[in-house]
Amino acid sequence: MGWLGAEEWAAVALSLKVAVWATILSLPPGIAVALALARGRFWGRGALNVIVHLPLVMPPVVVGYLLLLTFSPVAPVGQALASLGIVFAFRWTGAALAAAVMGFPLMVRAIRLAIEAVDPRLEQAAATLGASRLRVFATVTLPLILPGVLAGAVLAFAKAMGEFGATITFVSNIPGETRTMPSAIYAFLQQPSGDGAAVRLVLVSIGVATAALIASEALARSMARRVSG
């Protein structure tokens, strides 16, 4: 990508890294929470539902500030994690965390819808054939919800690529460390000569988003075909 400057290229690469990690790491908890919300009958299910959805309705800057309060090096949680060698504040890992939290409700909603569409009578049939609950999940439920999981992952990835407010509040805008594409665009727009770089990043943004959407549509179609026989 010769037409991108080094600084711009760094922002694109960082955004991709952050979004990939945010998506991959939120998939297991995303599936677990979606299962709990779709199938679970436990005390506090309503509260869990509200907490999961809060990032969707709160101002991103509030989410970022809450993350900072929790994970800053002087906060108890941040201190405990730091002693284990895990630091989020002002690191790219923090950007990934912020992106994951902001994308989580979108992912959970998509997976939950897919789980609710699975016919529980198929799972019952699998159990009568001798399959344990774990095997039923792995061989019947999971394959059937795969298109929904994929849709959730794409939404979360797209959200992560575009996350700005929570990220800049939580981990600031440090070139090469936490300056993702949206932060870079914002920074370039503050500079008198930055318009060209900003426009190039905007084009990359549009390109990545379009490619992700097309790829996910194609994948979802082929999976839906496979799943419904």
Next chain:
Amino acid sequence: MSLSVAIRHRLGALSLDVAFEAPDGVTALFGRSGAGKTSVVNAVAGLLRTDGGRIVLNGRVLRDGGAGTDVPIHMRNVGYVFQDARLFPHLTVRLNLLYGAASDRHLGRICDLLGLGDLLSRRPRSLSGGEAQRVAIGRALLSEPELLVMDEPLAALDVARKEEILPYLERLRDEAGLPILYVSHSVEEVARLATTLVLMEDGRVVRAGPAAALFADPALAPIFGPRTAGALFSGRIAAQHEDGLTEVAVSGGSLFLPETLGAPGDPLRVRIEAQDIMLALTRPERVSALNILPAEVTHLHTGQGPGVMVQLRAGDDLLLARITRRSAEALALAPGTACFAVLKSVAVARGAVGRG
């Protein structure tokens, strides 16, 4: 090999209180919709946790309300064939069949038994209703269950598909050597398949016993329905005649039936509806009906309507005839009366003749 069921359960308006034993062969739970038949098999398979009671399969306690035993579904080793086949849509027929199988060792044998050889690479969505149900039966069998439960497996199919599957079920009964608990509200199916009958009404067992004895009991005719009640004859094919009739040797003589496939010596069971039998005190001559069996009246059962259900013995077989009270009085029928049972060959529907 046996299953013993004694359960109590409240389910909305229905209170279930059922006890019966199911020996080898096909035990049919028969009764109207809402009688609680499906709840009973769900309790056996573990899909329904009953309020109380005891279910024992081959000496293994599956459920004991008193002791708190409740073996989970996947540990029960009870195969289940549902009314809707419930095949896994994301798997091929082959993988569906092998889902619960320890290996593909028995795949060939089961495919032969159920005629599945050509379907293996197909997807469930491309199967007809009858094919899907046969795959579901094969899938349950390949999990090598100790008991096979079938809940109205033919109810969702049209008449032609039912006729396609019934012979497979008869083979299953005679060859697979595993007890089957079969739920149905169809007299035809039950008459073809059942070796033991459990008659249910409103969550209770009305009667349970050998199928032939219950079908021949005139007092139970109202449960089977006055128009569909009828006894079971067992016999063997004696000869195939060129004019399209099959001659069947029964204990009281021989019957001519519409062409039934099979070789001489093959066992058959025939359900003859009570309303199709005519009684005469002397052997009728110059009549078109081909079947005239000497018989003796053993029992008369008068209901509320104008009809009388007459039980007769022809040879070792019991049969039922439904005639009017007026005719019964005119002929002075009473237990012990010798008479002739007359049956038109064409009155016997093809579906009423099955493998014995």
